[in-house]
Amino acid sequence: MLFRALADENIPFACEALGTVAAEVRCAPRGGLTPADVARADVLWVRSVTPVGPELLEDARRLQFVGSATAGTDHVDRAFLRRRGIAFAHAPGSNAPSVADYVVAALLAVAARREEALRGKTAAVVGCGEVGSRVARRLEALAPHLPDGALVTDTGAAKQPIARHAAEVLPERASFVGGHPIASSERRGETEPDATRFDGGTYLLCPGEEASREAALATRQLREHHPGFLALAEATGARVQVRSPAHHDRLCAAARDLPELLAAPLTDVISEAAEDAGDHETLLALTDPALRPLVWGRQAPSAERREELVAGEGSLLDALGRYVRALQQTRRHLATGDLDAALSLGDGGS
Incomplete structure (x- = not known):
């Protein structure tokens, strides 16, 4: 053609x-x-x-x-x-190896210009997507040179996989504390750099699974062993919370990943109804305004977002299983005419 x-x-x-x-x-x-x-x-x-x-x-x-x-x-x-x-x-990852090489070269160049050694510094990879994951792999080569007490962190959205990887590649003298900075609802979606981006937001810190599962105790342990890092997180203006990687991933799967995953079948159901009725205009008018962007404005996830969903697959499958069981119970209640029981499920019911 x-x-x-x-x-x-x-x-x-x-x-x-x-x-x-x-x-x-x-x-x-x-x-x-x-x-x-x-x-x-x-x-x-x-x-x-x-x-x-x-x-x-x-x-x-x-x-x-x-x-x-x-x-x-x-x-x-x-x-x-x-x-x-x-x-x-589009071309996700097409320039990733070159950009990763550039980032590592830039780190070395800045260190040389300042006449400082990278030894003893903390490397934070913001986003472990196409570029970030490659930067992380290159930085693994620096792991043998980390000093005693060194701290490594990240800012990805899935904590258990990166925590396990850190345990495999980092020497015993170094520690890993995962980080997940979350902007306030008013600032989400912004792409321009801004020092106040996380004011009023939340900064989740996730020490290894060996840390205390009790949040207050884990926070005290973190303040005792890594006071500088905790102070840095607090300096972003966000409220700092300490959670285990597993607990973080369960919450992230239920509150963020599951709704995004469910948007696809919901879109299919609504679109099918519109096609059967041949009346998209009326269907759009009937759809709750809060759902319209989710259904009609939904975009395919970015390459980085896809990697996050894959990395959190275990927690997401668990959350999806719980949701399917809740839907089945809701269907049984509706089939028996028990509307009150069906509606109570969304309010924390069984």
């Missing part, structure tokens, strides 16, 4: 690559793409500098596919593309 392709500016070899399969290839002029540029295209290839949404695609009646030469997708309105039936793909 012959098609017309349009490539964003500054994508190396874009026109040459597309020219092997497209009947016509155009590269965007300096200054960025316009709706008029896209109107004649069947295929669009962009970078992160170009927002892709209704404004750019208002006249793109021919467009069948959008590709982004990036790992991230913040610049793409994927829900809009789905509504228009436009396929989409």
Whole structure:
């Protein structure tokens, strides 16, 4: 099938690559793409500098596919593309090895410039996705050089897998304390760096499973052995709580991962009802406003989010099993006409 392709500016070899399969290839002029540029295209290839949404695609009646030469997708309105039936793909992890090498090289360069040794420093990997996981593996090579009493931390969302990995690779003289900073509800979703991001939020600290399971005692132990790290966490402006990795993952699976997983079948049920009735407009009006973004604005998880869900698979499966059992009990109550019993399940009932 012959098609017309349009490539964003500054994508190396874009026109040459597309020219092997497209009947016509155009590269965007300096200054960025316009709706008029896209109107004649069947295929669009962009970078992160170009927002892709209704404004750019208002006249793109021919467009069948959008590709982004990036790992991230913040610049793409994927829900809009789905509504228009436009396929989409991006390149998660494509630059990850190079970026990981750069991060480690930058650490060494900064240490050399300051005439400081990395020995004795704490390495915190913020997000263990495509890049972060590779940085973590490279930093493993530094583990034999950690001094006595060194502390290693992270900021990922799944604690048990990283705690087990830390126990395997870190020397006995070093300690691992997992961290999970959570912004307040008003600040979630923000992407720009901000020193006040975690003001009013929560910072969960997760020592190894050998630490006390009693929160107050675990906090005292942490303050005794790592007062500087605890002070650093408190300096973010967040409320610090200490939980075991297993306890953290159970809560995370139930409160965050499970609702995200359930959005997919819920979307299928609602969409099926709309298709059967042939009345999307009425169905949208009937849907609770709080559910509309979950159902119609739902986007595919990022590569990092996918890794978090896979890492927490055990806790998520356990939470899903409990939810399925609760649904089955709710169904039995409804089938016998006991509406009060069915509704009480959502209020902490059996």
